[in-house]
Amino acid sequence: MNSIRLICYIVIMIGVTNLLRILPVTLIRKQITNRFFISFLYYVPYVTLAVMTVPAIMETTTNQIIGLIALILGITAAWYKMSLFTVSAICCICVFILELI
Amino acid sequence: MIKNKILIEGIRDGLPIGAGYFAVAFSLGIIAAKADLSSWQGFISSFFTRASAGEYGVYCSIAAKAGVVEIILITLIANVRYLLMGAALTQKLDPKMPLWKRVVAACCITDEVFGISIAFKDKYLKMSYPLGATLVAGTMWAAGTAFGITAGNILPNNIVTALNVALYGMFIAVIIPPCRNDSNLLYVVIISFIVSYSCSLILPVSSGTRTIILTIIISAIAAYIKPVRKDE
Structure with a gap:
């Protein structure tokens, strides 16, 4: 990867991300009324994050089972509304300990 | 004077968010290193993007030598929730607020800064509140990324593996x-x-x-x- 290409990709990422943030407060004045579209936009973030988490969390650990245990512990902690930092920390500590065994 | 007070409130509320960001961004930095980002490139790109899933997706795609179309699509898909948050934020902005202030406030949106902005005590959100929060939390997010890029190579393998899952922990905590x-x-x-x-x-x-x-x-x-x- 040459550095000019890399910088282009970073600029694209910054541009597209902030465009999504700015669009609603500038251009989109009307409420979106299409029910399918509203529902689609509602589900998208959750599906994306779920797909990005599995199987990646199991691929970072030396053994897939370790990643799976971290995932289950993380889900349990999040279910009981522990903070973002706590959930992350639990996953990290779980992997650290299990990797030692 | 009043303006400064709200900026300081933003900075105050941004601090605990920033502490969590630093830890998670560290694990993002480990991935950014695989995409060959230098620490200053990681700092700049993280400071101006501030999107965990979006950055993660893009760095993975760069590391996998993806084309420009995939980069654009993954950024759109991973960050489409900011479109929804932006739409919700408009309800919290004074209709008379100048355009540039609306843009600055909107650019501050992340899951957490959006959360505290919607919960802002007054009827309308002042731009300096999310800006203050972002100055702190965004800087710590960027510093965490840069630190992860540098230290990812120095730290022992088992610690890096453990820190690697911090980002996934953050995703889980959101969904x-x-x-x-x-x-x-x-x-x-x-x-x-x-x-x-x-x-x-x-x-x-x-x-x-x-x-x-x-x-x-x-x-x-x-x-x-x-x-x-x-x-x-």
């Missing part, structure tokens, strides 16, 4: 709590986990492409079968 009150969402998340794992075994495509395809298909099916209620 799971709302599932308690919405069983449809819970099913969608569980199905996403299973389908994604299965597809990783049988589909010979990059993780970025898989994310794009599965997000569109699963979300569209979910929206068709279980549309959200009108009053939501």
